[in-house]
């Protein structure tokens with residue numbers, strides 16, 4: 001389990017490293033200034049070359065811009081509005097039936113979890129992660145969602161292990177994804193199905209939203225890169241927060257940079273608006289300077305390094321609770 005203080009220490013060390021690297025490898029001062037002002041005055045430089053999963057990027061920003069950090073489908077503005085209209089309608093309907101729609105106490109809702117390990121044969125190098133790493137991933141979820149005071153308690157209901165070369169490299173929207181999930185998925189909308197594999201394209205993970213369940217129940221769930229679990233090799237995304245982040249989508253959250261500097265941005269009022277995804281751990285970043293607050297770079301729903309993301313906001317917890325009541329509570 002990773003305590004917030006140890007993560008903060010890691011974050012500070014990381015910030016120090018970033019500065020050093022930028023100073024060592026950075027371009028001429030004038031170019032640095034121009035690029036910095038384009039993404040926010042306090043944003044660090046784009047940094048040195050970034051190698052991840054065998055792909056080499058000019059820098060970490062290029063990796064972020066490639067869309068591989070999270071391949072959960074983008075929800076456009078009209079769908080966003082429809083989802084929030086549906087939430088309001090659901091609440092009104094409940095109230096009209098004399099039922100109160102309130103937030104539930106911390107730790108009061110059990111979420112059964114099925115963990116499906118897809119491998120390409122035996123051994124860690126083939127993605128066959130051991131039970132100890134599954135337990136460590138569950139502990140990371142417990143720390144994140146428990147630490148935020150959410151109602152959710154994740155309980156491991158079962159583990160499956162499947163050797164399948166095609167599912168092992170499945171990516172979103174493919175026949176392999178569809179076959180994998182249709183074959184293995186357990187439970188109803190309340191059950192969290194986590195699949196780990198060695199997804200193709202250099203990706204880290206993807207999830208479905210609660211509002212997707214009705215039309216595609218078998219596709220519901222979260223897929224994570226097997227080496228993103230605690231102790232995995234996907235540095236700097238190997239403390240298990242790809243799982244935390246993707247489960248956030250599964251609970252109905254958008255990225256903190258959804259909608260950029262617009263008034264409603266991510267549909268959560270207490271996460272400051274953010275123009276674009278943050279990466280690394282850029283302390284003090286402020287890309288929506290006309291709106292209060294610095295960018296929520298410590299938030300699990302941004303794109304920063306695992307050591308940097310340590311929190312959900314109260315507004316996010318409320319949204320997850322309501323979305324869970326609307327879509328995932330029997």
Ligand SMILES: [Ca+2]
Pocket residue numbers: 264265266267268269270271272273
């Ligand atoms: Ca917000």
Ligand SMILES: [Ca+2]
Pocket residue numbers: 272273286287288289290291292293294295
């Ligand atoms: Ca701001």
Ligand SMILES: [Zn+2]
Pocket residue numbers: 070071072245246249255
């Ligand atoms: Zn995401």
